[in-house]
Amino acid sequence: MNVCDSALYSTLSGGTALTSLLATATSIYHIRAPNVAGYPYVVFSLQAGGPENINPSDLGNYVYFVRAYSAASAQSAGAIHAQIRALLHKKTLTVTGYTNFWTVLESELESADELSSLTPVFMSGGLYRIQIDT
Amino acid sequence: MPSDLNWNLDTSELDRIIRDADTNTDKIVRKLAFDGERYAKEEAAVETSAMRNSVYVVTSKEDHYQQAAQDAKSKNPGVQTEPHPTPGEGEARFGPCVDYAIHQEFGTSKMAAHPFVTPAVEKIRKEFEDGTTYREMVEK
Numbered sequence: 001m002n003v004c005d006s007a008l009y010s011t012l013s014g015g016t017a018l019t020s021l022l023a024t025a026t027s028i029y030h031i032r033a034p035n036v037a038g039y040p041y042v043v044f045s046l047q048a049g050g051p052e053n054i055n056p057s058d059l060g061n062y063v064y065f066v067r068a069y070s071a072a073s074a075q076s077a078g079a080i081h082a083q084i085r086a087l088l089h090k091k092t093l094t095v096t097g098y099t100n101f102w103t104v105l106e107s108e109l110e111s112a113d114e115l116s117s118l119t120p121v122f123m124s125g126g127l128y129r130i131q132i133d134t
Numbered sequence: 135m136p137s138d139l140n141w142n143l144d145t146s147e148l149d150r151i152i153r154d155a156d157t158n159t160d161k162i163v164r165k166l167a168f169d170g171e172r173y174a175k176e177e178a179a180v181e182t183s184a185m186r187n188s189v190y191v192v193t194s195k196e197d198h199y200q201q202a203a204q205d206a207k208s209k210n211p212g213v214q215t216e217p218h219p220t221p222g223e224g225e226a227r228f229g230p231c232v233d234y235a236i237h238q239e240f241g242t243s244k245m246a247a248h249p250f251v252t253p254a255v256e257k258i259r260k261e262f263e264d265g266t267t268y269r270e271m272v273e274k
Contacts, residue, residue, distance in 0.1 A: 031246050031247075032241065032244070032245065032246040033243070033244075035244065039243075043241070045241070045246065045247055047247065047249045047252045047253075048249060048252040048253040048255070048256040049253075049256055052260075054264070061256075063252060063256060065240065065241075065247060065249075065252075067240075069243040109240065111236070111240070113237070113242040113243055113244075115243070115244070121242075121243040123240075123242075123243065127252070
């Protein structure tokens with residue numbers, strides 16, 4: 001995990017309004033959920049970005065994809081996404097060793113996929129730009 | 135001392151920039167799109183090569199969909215493809231046209247994402263913002 005991964009996990013898992021909507025208070029996963037994870041849950045992963053390398057400090061510019069999956073309904077996934085947004089959009093994350101000076105939701109996405117049992121799983125989430133500097 | 139002060143404003147350079155603006159915008163947008171296609175192809179996960187082959191550019195003046203769809207189907211005959219929406223004047227679009235590409239880009243509830251278009255967009259954003267693209271296309 002890089003420093004932003006840890007900051008995101010801490011922020012999301014500390015949001016009780018968010019975790020109260022999930023299967024368990026720890027249903028927040030990095031990159032992908034375990035096969036046995038119950039719905040709903042949240043997954044976050046680095047979508048793009050990295051060091052900017054434009055000045056002597058350690059400026060980083062990352063795009064994270066943070067999304068909710070729900071087997072109940074699109075509305076359920078959307079409600080979780082709204083809580084994620086409330087925790088991240090235009091907020092300041094605590095990033096060890098860095099200052100987070102920009103965190104914003106840039107794009108919102110919705111989709112659905114199907115489990116082998118043909119049960120639909122709804123996704124609602126967004127791409128967040130996170131910029132940090134030393 | 136002079137009795138009055140005069141400024142002579144030479145607008146010839148400004149006139150040239152304005153005159154060339156539409157042409158330069160088109161050139162820059164086209165270059166960004168083709169750079170995006172190249173970066174996305176470099177980052178694309180490869181199993182049959184169909185998804186990588188399906189990445190193409192469409193502008194208001196040219197459309198490479200037929201070739202990209204044909205190239206994708208040559209690697210995976212069963213794959214479904216769909217063209218990008220037609221861009222407006224001065225716009226361009228790039229990306230894959232196979233149906234499963236969105237699941238690779240953003241993952242699913244049971245599969246990790248393997249992004250290749252978003253990283254390409256980030257690379258061309260950086261080149262656009264730091265002036266690299268403008269210098270290559272306009273100031274060369």
